Amino acid sequence: MNHNQLDHILKANHRDAYLWARQCCSFDDEMAKDVLQQSYLKILEGQAKLKDVSKAKTWLFSIIRYTAIDSLRIAGKVVSLSDSYDPIEIHEEVDTTDYEGIIKHLPEMQREVILMVFYHQMTIAQSAEILQIGLGTARTHYDRGKKKLKELITKVQIQEEYGK
Amino acid sequence: MENNEHLERFFEQMKNQDEQLEIPTFPSVHTRKFGFWIPAGIAASMGLAFLFLQEPTTVEITSPEVVIITLQEDENQNQHFTIEETTFLDTWESPTSSLLTEY
Numbered sequence: 001m002n003h004n005q006l007d008h009i010l011k012a013n014h015r016d017a018y019l020w021a022r023q024c025c026s027f028d029d030e031m032a033k034d035v036l037q038q039s040y041l042k043i044l045e046g047q048a049k050l051k052d053v054s055k056a057k058t059w060l061f062s063i064i065r066y067t068a069i070d071s072l073r074i075a076g077k078v079v080s081l082s083d084s085y086d087p088i089e090i091h092e093e094v095d096t097t098d099y100e101g102i103i104k105h106l107p108e109m110q111r112e113v114i115l116m117v118f119y120h121q122m123t124i125a126q127s128a129e130i131l132q133i134g135l136g137t138a139r140t141h142y143d144r145g146k147k148k149l150k151e152l153i154t155k156v157q158i159q160e161e162y163g164k
Numbered sequence: 165m166e167n168n169e170h171l172e173r174f175f176e177q178m179k180n181q182d183e184q185l186e187i188p189t190f191p192s193v194h195t196r197k198f199g200f201w202i203p204a205g206i207a208a209s210m211g212l213a214f215l216f217l218q219e220p221t222t223v224e225i226t227s228p229e230v231v232i233i234t235l236q237e238d239e240n241q242n243q244h245f246t247i248e249e250t251t252f253l254d255t256w257e258s259p260t261s262s263l264l265t266e267y
Contacts, residue, residue: 010190011190014187014190015187018187018188019182019185022185036188036191097181099174099175099178099181100178102174103178114171118168118171118172118174118175119175119179146168146171149174150171153171153174
């Protein structure tokens with residue numbers, strides 16, 4: 001795959017890539033821009049190679065995710081890949097329209113699978129590929145994430161309706 | 165069939181909100197790889213530097229210091245002048261030596 005083809009793929013997916021980078025960086029715009037730039041550099045320098053063009057988007061998302069994990073680690077924001085299934089309590093006031101605030105309350109892996117499926121219209125299998133986990137594990141994160149997000153949305157709505 | 169309407173609506177609204185986000189322009193990424201022209205340029209510069217830094221060798225131009233003019237006679241008794249230019253003489257005969265001997 002030559003430089004021009006890669007350039008074309010990156011341009012075609014640029015918007016989605018930026019949004020995904022932002023989601024991987026806890027919605028930090030500046031960090032997302034930096035992560036995206038680093039990811040593009042890795043690709044164009046040949047550090048990451050695309051074998052199957054039909055999987056370009058999952059490949060790009062995977063690179064962005066791992067670059068974001070590295071950046072978060074350097075920034076001292078430790079990312080735990082082991083998931084917590086404990087129910088999450090919302091202590092601070094979250095608005096029903098603060099979608100990012102609500103999503104942030106989900107455990108890392110659940111949040112990523114849910115975002116990939118519902119926001120980026122990917123399949124659970126594609127999410128599993130990006131996260132480099134088994135399909136069964138991805139399904140578990142998906143089911144639990146969905147359940148937890150529904151609970152969170154309901155909780156926020158109740159909080160907003162009746163006050164804390 | 166799963167009932168995901170609630171979540172789908174949530175994400176639809178989130179996407180609408182993200183429409184307001186300013187997407188950075190596609191960056192012009194400059195790779196750190198060496199292209200063809202960089203090593204070629206270095207090689208050309210080194211070649212030129214080598215040529216210019218060489219000490220100019222003095223080329224000795226030998227200027228003829230001696231001109232020998234001889235009068236020769238061919239088989240038909242015709243006389244010809246031959247003019248030779250050289251830097252040295254093997255033998256030298258005074259042009260007036262004949263006066264001494266033939267006197």
